[in-house]
Amino acid sequence: MGNYIEGMSSEHLERKTRPADSRRRGESVTEVEEHDLPRQAWTLLFELMHAHMRNFPALAAEFELSPVQAHVLRQLGEAPLAMSTLANYLSCDASNVTGLVDRMEARGLVERRSSEQDRRVKMLVLTDAGAALRERLLERMAEPPEAIAAMGDDDLRALRDIMRRALKPQ
Amino acid sequence: MGNYIEGMSSEHLERKTRPADSRRRGESVTEVEEHDLPRQAWTLLFELMHAHMRNFPALAAEFELSPVQAHVLRQLGEAPLAMSTLANYLSCDASNVTGLVDRMEARGLVERRSSEQDRRVKMLVLTDAGAALRERLLERMAEPPEAIAAMGDDDLRALRDIMRRALKPQ
DNA sequence: TATTGTTATACTCTATAACTATA
């Protein structure tokens, strides 16, 4: 992982027509644009996020964390997490989590604890130092980028409400 | 880079108050919420993007590209690009670009061409195969995630217009 | 037998430092 942050120029999408198999014939330009609405919105969103995500490795480095370690710290909240669950969350093979946790444990951020129910399983818990660093990291990550900070209140309210609806379960 | 895609639970931010140094005394809950608007909107946006970005390495792998190679392919549009410019765009050291371009060149996606003006500089250009792969990649990246595709037209139009304003230069 | 976590191995990405060839 890493910078894995990524973007896409809106120029590309806004100049392209839809793929032929989804194109309806005989519709006006306005209708075409309406049909492409999800694509248009997504592309612009992507562009804004990409510009910001380029800075994520540097942000993690402020806390002497690799990008992946920063993700793990964010994910490890109150509840203990099995190694396999973390691997699943990171979308990576379980073998990678061993070394990742080794490094974070060596630094005193997390601890492995054998599960009582199933002694194959090792649960990860934050140490006090890990929890403290996590709070600082989350505060830092919550700082909005310039493009957001500069928006007017009306747009911010609308954006917040749209995102709440989009993220609402179901 | 990589997965570098990342997120943050809205739970965290929405339960926290602002840092003490920016907190005004004697204001109502509503005023506090208004003051936190950029943070609220940003956190929700971040959550949506993070959920999607976890899939970026898998998306790149559909084209047998690493996440970083996918970024490079996206960035290498029509115009040739100096190695140093690419390093700057990737926010990484120039030494990394050498190996990165080596691998993409070995695969026939890009070519190095010495600059006429300054023979220290090497310009990167896409091969025909590279340009064709880039088109397919961009099409794939433009597919909106479920959370966007499921939104209503009113929200999509509002989101698109808000993002256009936010991304507008100046 | 199946699953959890580990180890071994290999490749990619990343940084720093020293080098070259140009400028």
Place this chain on the structure above:
DNA sequence: TATAGTTATAGAGTATAACAATA
């Protein structure tokens, strides 16, 4: 001297495969 790109080296992240302990 300064800059663009390379090479050497080291460490982190990733995957696959084989393994031990446990279920």
